[in-house]
Amino acid sequence: MNDDTTGTVESADVRDVSDAFAVLGDETRVAVLEALVEARREGPEQRALTFSELRERTGVTDSGRFNYHLGKLRGRFVEETDEGYVLTYAGREVVGAILGGTYDTDVQLEPEPLDDPCPMCDTELVARFDDGDLDVTCENDHTVLRTSVTPGAATDRSMHELLSLATRRTYARIELLAGGICPECSGRVDREIGEPDVDVQVEYSYETSCERCGAFTRSSAGAAVLRDQTFIAFCDAHDIDIADRLPWTLPFLTDGETVQTGEDPPRYRVRVEADDERLDLTLDERGVVVDTERTTS
Ligand SMILES: [Zn+2]
Ligand SMILES: [Zn+2]
CATH class of the missing domain: 3.10.450 (Nuclear Transport Factor 2; Chain: A,)
Incomplete structure (x- = not known):
């Protein structure tokens, strides 16, 4: 593939993505997605809302104006079924990200010393969480965990609960990675056991990288x-x-x-x-x- 072709493909992709985000740059439209999630919470079996139910829930009185906004979402984030409007796959993903706090950038927890000592040097380990990044390190800069957790998860959890969540998520991700599947984008993943080329205190590492989105992970081979x-x-x-x-x-x-x-x-x-x-x-x-x-x- 030559450079020109690659460039064309990329700019088409980028345009699709920016169009999709532009559609969401409006409060009424985000309110429509949230109303559909609320409906699903109330009754998972009857998750569809009719045009007028949806309009009432979002508090828009002008039916023409509401129809205009709904039209922007239709096909991409919501779809019309025989029972009414429901979220599409993209709609569910985007609402999940909003509710999970993916776009919150100001969630922090106080650093917390842990009971278990650093396995490398026996000094105290401290857990830190800042805007989605979760780290567990000792005073000698040994990192025993570095991962990301959606900021929304930290708003109603203690540090210990967050560590437990992060551990389970890490294991779930390893399950996908071990099967050659990227947990971020479902692309194909290259996996390799070998000697790490950076100092990470383990002799053999397990490294994975996604061919599609470039997501990279490094852990000890035991993982x-x-x-x-x-x-x-x-x-x-x-x-x-x-x-x-x-x-x-x-x-x-x-x-x-x-x-x-x-x-x-x-x-x-x-x-x-x-x-x-x-x-x-x-x-x-x-x-x-x-x-x-x-x-x-
Ligand atoms: Zn240490
Ligand atoms: Zn990926």
């Missing part, structure tokens, strides 16, 4: 096994509640329990230990679990 069925069964057998376990309290995610065991093709072994049992999971170069072995010591 690749978090949604593996054998690993989950092992945790279950040892009463480890993996869904609620904060990542830096899992030794195989933070210290050198991952080693390279083969070069051609590359193979890596993640070791998980609990009680008197051990689970070795072998990963290929994309972080796919290709072999497991459970032994009692």
Whole structure:
């Protein structure tokens, strides 16, 4: 593909996106989307509203003016069904982002010291949340978690609840990433296990990058096994509640329990230990679990 063609495709995409946002630059139209969400909350089975119900709920008296605004949303964010108007996929996504506080830029929580020490240097860990960025670090700049959480989630949660939410979201994202799917845009994701080229205190990292939107993640190689069925069964057998376990309290995610065991093709072994049992999971170069072995010591 030559540069000209690429340029043309990109400017058409950008125009579509800016048209879509321009449509939402009006209070009445946003009120229409919110009224449809309210209807869905009241009765998930009867989520459609007729033209006049919708007009009453948004408080617009002039039916011609209301029709004009509804027309701007129709086809893109709302659609007309036999029962009335409902949100389209794009409408549901945009309302989800508004309610989640994606566009709020002033949500902060007080930094909070945590009970578990830094796994690298044993000093105190502190959690910080600022406008959607959630970090857990120690005084020696070891970062054990860096992720984003929609600001709306922080308005009615404590730091500990936010960390629990972020952990579950991280695990859900790993599930998609391990399947080669981007959690942001559903594009295809390249995955790679290897030695990180920056100093991140782990010997082997699991890196993913999206071909479509460029979203990039880096974690320790151990993260690749978090949604593996054998690993989950092992945790279950040892009463480890993996869904609620904060990542830096899992030794195989933070210290050198991952080693390279083969070069051609590359193979890596993640070791998980609990009680008197051990689970070795072998990963290929994309972080796919290709072999497991459970032994009692
Ligand atoms: Zn530290
Ligand atoms: Zn993507």
